[in-house]
Amino acid sequence: MRVCSIIGYKGESLAAPLLVTCLQKMEYRGYDSVGIGTINDGKVSVKKGVGRVEDVDSNLLLRVLPGRIGIGHTRWATHGEVTEKNAHPHTSCNGEIAVVHNGIIQNYSELKSKLIRKGHIFKSETDSEVIAHLLEEDYVQSGNLRGAVQNTAKKLAGAFSFIAAFSDGTIAGARFDEPLIVGISNDGYYISSDVVGFLKYTDRAIFLDNRDIVILNGSEMEMISFDGAPVVRPITQVAWEFGGIDKGTYAHFTIKEINEQVDTIVKSGKDQENKIEQVSELLKSAPFVYFTGSGTSYHCALVAKALLSKYGRRKSDAIMSSEFQYLVNDIEPDSVIVAISQSGETADVLEVVKKAKPVGSKIISIVNVPTSSLARLSDISVHMNCGPEIGVAATKSFTSQLTILYAIIDELSGGVIGLEDQRYRLRNAVKELIERQSVIEQITDEIKDVKDIYVLGRSIHYPIALEGALKIKELSYVHAEGIPAGELKHGPLALIDKNSCILVLNPNDSTFDDVKANAHEIKARGAVLIGIGSSPSDVYDLFIAIPEVDEVLYPLLEVIPFQMIAYYLALEKNANPDYPRNLAKSVTVK
Numbered sequence: 001m002r003v004c005s006i007i008g009y010k011g012e013s014l015a016a017p018l019l020v021t022c023l024q025k026m027e028y029r030g031y032d033s034v035g036i037g038t039i040n041d042g043k044v045s046v047k048k049g050v051g052r053v054e055d056v057d058s059n060l061l062l063r064v065l066p067g068r069i070g071i072g073h074t075r076w077a078t079h080g081e082v083t084e085k086n087a088h089p090h091t092s093c094n095g096e097i098a099v100v101h102n103g104i105i106q107n108y109s110e111l112k113s114k115l116i117r118k119g120h121i122f123k124s125e126t127d128s129e130v131i132a133h134l135l136e137e138d139y140v141q142s143g144n145l146r147g148a149v150q151n152t153a154k155k156l157a158g159a160f161s162f163i164a165a166f167s168d169g170t171i172a173g174a175r176f177d178e179p180l181i182v183g184i185s186n187d188g189y190y191i192s193s194d195v196v197g198f199l200k201y202t203d204r205a206i207f208l209d210n211r212d213i214v215i216l217n218g219s220e221m222e223m224i225s226f227d228g229a230p231v232v233r234p235i236t237q238v239a240w241e242f243g244g245i246d247k248g249t250y251a252h253f254t255i256k257e258i259n260e261q262v263d264t265i266v267k268s269g270k271d272q273e274n275k276i277e278q279v280s281e282l283l284k285s286a287p288f289v290y291f292t293g294s295g296t297s298y299h300c301a302l303v304a305k306a307l308l309s310k311y312g313r314r315k316s317d318a319i320m321s322s323e324f325q326y327l328v329n330d331i332e333p334d335s336v337i338v339a340i341s342q343s344g345e346t347a348d349v350l351e352v353v354k355k356a357k358p359v360g361s362k363i364i365s366i367v368n369v370p371t372s373s374l375a376r377l378s379d380i381s382v383h384m385n386c387g388p389e390i391g392v393a394a395t396k397s398f399t400s401q402l403t404i405l406y407a408i409i410d411e412l413s414g415g416v417i418g419l420e421d422q423r424y425r426l427r428n429a430v431k432e433l434i435e436r437q438s439v440i441e442q443i444t445d446e447i448k449d450v451k452d453i454y455v456l457g458r459s460i461h462y463p464i465a466l467e468g469a470l471k472i473k474e475l476s477y478v479h480a481e482g483i484p485a486g487e488l489k490h491g492p493l494a495l496i497d498k499n500s501c502i503l504v505l506n507p508n509d510s511t512f513d514d515v516k517a518n519a520h521e522i523k524a525r526g527a528v529l530i531g532i533g534s535s536p537s538d539v540y541d542l543f544i545a546i547p548e549v550d551e552v553l554y555p556l557l558e559v560i561p562f563q564m565i566a567y568y569l570a571l572e573k574n575a576n577p578d579y580p581r582n583l584a585k586s587v588t589v590k
């Protein structure tokens with residue numbers, strides 16, 4: 001699995017410094033190695049190294065590569081180790097073609113063996129390098145660059161997008177199941193895996209479709225299909241707000257985004273009232289509703305299912321997208337699928353949607369990127385409108401998607417939740433929780449050396465236990481597990497001793513007494529107990545009080561202390577909370 005950023009530029013400015021800036025903007029996607037290749041005077045020059053863009057650039061001075069044509073890459077690897085030789089761009093044997101790639105080439109070993117038999121010498125362990133050699137093989141024989149790109153794209157199996165730079169100054173990009181976007185600026189063209197890459201320079205974008213190829217030759221841009229037929233795609237104006245991504249006065253994007261929830265919780269869904277009404281109508285008449293998503297977005301799906309059953313009196317299911325894709329062919333034909341995804345590019349979610357459409361399902365999506373692949377595949381797409389989320393861990397996008405689902409279910413149930421009347425109360429409650437930094441730091445200090453953290457919750461709080469544990473493990477690298485509190489005695493209690501730390505979601509609702517009883521069972525085993533709820537109790541060593549709001553809205557608030565604990569625990573462990581090891585922001589391959 002790999003999530004990389006790719007970028008190409010051809011224009012009047014020097015390419016390398018631009019490409020470095022573009023890659024920095026996209027670094028949240030993958031960040032273990034980086035490389036740039038430029039074309040100047042008919043010669044391909046490449047520099048690459050291991051580490052973050054800024055570090056590699058200061059060591060190798062990527063930005064001084066000559067030329068006004070170039071390609072760049074940041075990598076997030078599992079296929080081939082994190083080494084300089086595996087970093088992109090990869091070059092052909094004759095050194096006249098350089099390639100950057102995002103995705104996975106499933107048939108690469110078969111292609112590689114054939115190319116080796118033809119005399120090609122491979123320099124890396126990556127699947128991506130086959131693209132450079134395939135292009136060379138075809139181009140050298142046919143002298144037809146356009147044909148070589150088409151034939152190469154057609155030979156690749158899997159999900160991919162690639163950009164190739166040729167020594168004659170041509171740049172070509174091709175996509176299949178991975179995003180690729182052309183940016184048109186006054187001084188040239190960009191080709192990128194993410195609009196964020198070039199938004200600093202232009203907001204005019206063309207979203208390529210599957211099996212599209214773009215060729216930048218001279219000052220011309222040509223778009224064709226893998227079969228060579230001309231392709232026309234509209235130019236879209238992309239929201240500039242995505243370009244202005246800055247940490248401001250915060251130390252990290254993650255803490256900035258945690259703080260932004262004070263506003264995003266008020267804003268989410270506000271300008272989408274029509275769509276929220278349409279979605280609620282669709283859910284009312286649907287024979288069956290499935291909520292799906294990955295990671296944090298799946299946890300949101302679990303809360304939505306519980307809300308729809310309790311307040312909307314409708315049966316539904318929440319299935320994580322990585323599993324749902326194997327079941328989706330057999331679902332009821334007129335089902336509605338609510339696909340939740342911050343990026344709108346998560347491969348597992350897209351796979352579910354692509355399989356569900358031919359079965360006759362209606363697709364509703366909740367996304368933060370309105371131009372994303374998921375939004376474009378949906379019958380109705382509701383925009384989270386919480387601004388760009390750069391920290392790899394989902395924070396404000398979770399509370400935004402959840403708020404939108406509350407709004408949908410409120411609409412469907414005739415206003416029983418009363419979300420609108422409580423928005424400002426919620427806002428103040430989020431603010432109060434974020435300001436409780438000193439308790440959070442006390443807790444972080446208490447748990448900084450524990451090896452295992454368990455998070456317990458019942459009913460609608462169980463998804464928050466899962467989300468809380470996910471935040472802790474991904475940011476601080478401490479083992480954390482969310483457990484339904486009632487399941488404790490069916491097994492997990494065996495794990496608990498005086499070296500464990502248990503965080504207990506114990507709000508004042510129908511789950512209160514049962515959860516408190518579970519807390520006592522744990523206390524008897526000597527573990528450190530931290531309560532999160534509205535009524536402090538002696539059973540807890542430390543307690544985080546959740547400000548009073550209607551019970552139904554607790555999940556929106558309970559998650560905030562976990563985001564904060566995870567952030568401060570990461571700092572304690574000297575981990576970078578914005579860029580957790582081995583992870584990437586949008587997981588665009590399976």
Ligand code: F6R
Binds near residue numbers: 298343349586
């Ligand atoms: C966790 C996290 C991931 C994402 C998951 C889905 O903090 O960020 O678990 O939630 O990869 O991503 P989206 O929502 O973009 O589909």
